[in-house]
Amino acid sequence: MDFVILSLVMLAIGIYGLLTNRQLLKVFISVELIATAATLNFVMLATGQGLGQAFLILAFSTDTAVSAVILALLVIVARKYGTSDIGKIVQLMQQKGETEVEEQ
Amino acid sequence: MIPFVVEILSVGLIVSAVLALFLDEVVYAVAALSGTFLFTAIIYALNGSVFAAIFQFAVSVGTLSILFLSGEMLGDKPTKKTSSNRVLALIAGGVALSLPAIFLSISGVSGATSDISFGDALWGTRGMDVIFQALVILTVAMGIAIVLYQKKKVAS
Numbered sequence: 306m307d308f309v310i311l312s313l314v315m316l317a318i319g320i321y322g323l324l325t326n327r328q329l330l331k332v333f334i335s336v337e338l339i340a341t342a343a344t345l346n347f348v349m350l351a352t353g354q355g356l357g358q359a360f361l362i363l364a365f366s367t368d369t370a371v372s373a374v375i376l377a378l379l380v381i382v383a384r385k386y387g388t389s390d391i392g393k394i395v396q397l398m399q400q401k402g403e404t405e406v407e408e409q
Numbered sequence: 410m411i412p413f414v415v416e417i418l419s420v421g422l423i424v425s426a427v428l429a430l431f432l433d434e435v436v437y438a439v440a441a442l443s444g445t446f447l448f449t450a451i452i453y454a455l456n457g458s459v460f461a462a463i464f465q466f467a468v469s470v471g472t473l474s475i476l477f478l479s480g481e482m483l484g485d486k487p488t489k490k491t492s493s494n495r496v497l498a499l500i501a502g503g504v505a506l507s508l509p510a511i512f513l514s515i516s517g518v519s520g521a522t523s524d525i526s527f528g529d530a531l532w533g534t535r536g537m538d539v540i541f542q543a544l545v546i547l548t549v550a551m552g553i554a555i556v557l558y559q560k561k562k563v564a565s
Binding site for chain 2: 306307308310311314315318319321322326328329330331333334335337338341344345348349351357358361362363365366367368369370371372373374376377378379380381383385389
C-alpha cells in the first residue's frame, strides 16, 4: 500500500474535476479533493509523528479560509447571474459586455 | 484487526471521490464527498495519526454542512437523474483507479524522521504557527471585505 500514489490519484481526480466540471459547486468539491490529497500525503509521510499532525492543523486552517472565500464568491456569482453553470455565466457576461458596448 | 482494511478504505476513498465529482445531483455528490472525508479520517486514525483524524473529522463536518446548504440553495436541478448503470460504471472506474496505490509502490520514499511529540510540535513551533494563522485571518478578512464591497456595489 503506497499512500503517495493514493494521494497522487486523488490529486489527479481533483485536477480533472477542476478542469472539466461546469457546475460551480463541483469546482468547489474538486478544490476540496485536491486539499484532501495534499493533507493525506502530508500526514502519511509523517505517520504517528507530532510534527506532521501539527502542520496538518495549519493546512486545515488555510483550507478552511480558502473554502470560505470560494463559497462567498460562489454565492455572489450565483445570485448575480441566477445560475451556477460556468458556461451560462460566461454567456451572460458576454451578453452584458456587448450591451454595455452598444449603450456606449 | 481485519486484514486489508487500509486497502479497502483506500478503494472506498477513491470511489467516493469519483462519485463526488461525477454524480449529477449536487446533494448526492456532497454525500459522496462526506464518504471521502470519513475514509480519510479513518485511514489517519488507523495509521496512528489520531489528532489528524479528529481534526479531519471536525473540519469536514463544518464543510459538509455548508456544502449541503449551498447545494440546496444554489445547485441547478439536473434535467435527468443519474442512471444506475452510470453509478456502477463510476464505482468500477474508482476501483480501477485505486488499484495502482494498492499494488505499486514508489521506491526510495521514506517518511520524515522526527521524534517530536504532537504537543511539542504544536506549541514549540508557535512562531511559524502565528505567522500562518495571521495569513489565514488576513485572507478571510479580505474575502469578507470583497463580499461587503460587492454587496454595497449592487445596492448602490
